[in-house]
Amino acid sequence: MTGFDLDWYQTLFEFIDMRSFSNLWFWIALAVVWSTTSHYGLGVPFDMVLRAKRQGGQAETDLEDLVRINTNRLLFITQMSGLWIAGFACFFLTMLSLLGFVYGVEFAQALILLGFPLSLVGMLSISTARLIQEEDARGETLRKRLMRHRIYTQIIGMISIFITALWGMYQNLSVGPLAG
Template sequence: MRSFSNLWFWIALAVMWSTASHWVLGVPNDMIVRARRSAGQAEVDLEDLVRINCNRLLYIAQVSGLWLLGLGCFILTGLFTMGLFYDVQLAQALFLLGFPMSLVGLLNISTARLIVDTQPKGEALRKRLSRQRTYTQIIGMIAIFCTSLWGMYQNLRDIIFLQ
């Protein structure tokens, strides 16, 4: 249960953030780059995929958003409590994975609502998606930094107090 000294935790952290920054609102980054380089069908495909994913995300948020928000807050609060007050490293690790991703999820819903309301096309849509990707990467960098610091602290604490 010592999560921060486990290599699989760090691999999962890296994979999670690389995947989150590659898929912006369910659209792969290479599709955005392809639409920027060659307009035409690539641009139409990008706009269609963004429209489908935004409508899907907003439908889920509208139908079961409050339940998902309540369940997410309950789980994150439980993980935070078990991790901080009961010193369960698995709960700490899961909280450090889940909390920043919940922020990215809320940011995705906000961006999807903005895209549906303004209906951007072409360069404006690509710019909005690139901005969303940048925000996701910033959250990821901060999360990886904080997780690294906390993991080093936990590992050093375990080494010092177990000897």
């Protein structure tokens, strides 16, 4: 290899940092995940909730139908294979926690800081779907449930982003720039 090739590879790997918390793509993915998660509560876009509140009529019917379809689907999956999903999720979250915080694998730390709060949102979604189905929520009651679900999701997201940012800054300051 010539000196130019080595410089090119070094420059490329400095630009595309392979560590998670100093990688711009991780932070973009984190923002997109939480933005999407808070916009689509129970698989229902939030603009549909606002449109149903403003317009009523067909928009309200569409919202109720979409919520009914998504809550029935979510509760069916939970009833049929919820224990298996919970078991695998706990296994993977535990594995990531051990790899990340016991063995110091930064990629696993990034995944657990993203995955654990999303698992909380998943449990919140199951709880909200059950409440909607038990109440047979419609109209104003349904919109209030979806709004509350969105607010709780945003709170979980804000706390998650804050903790991830603190841990990422700590990692970047403690590891320092890559030795070259």
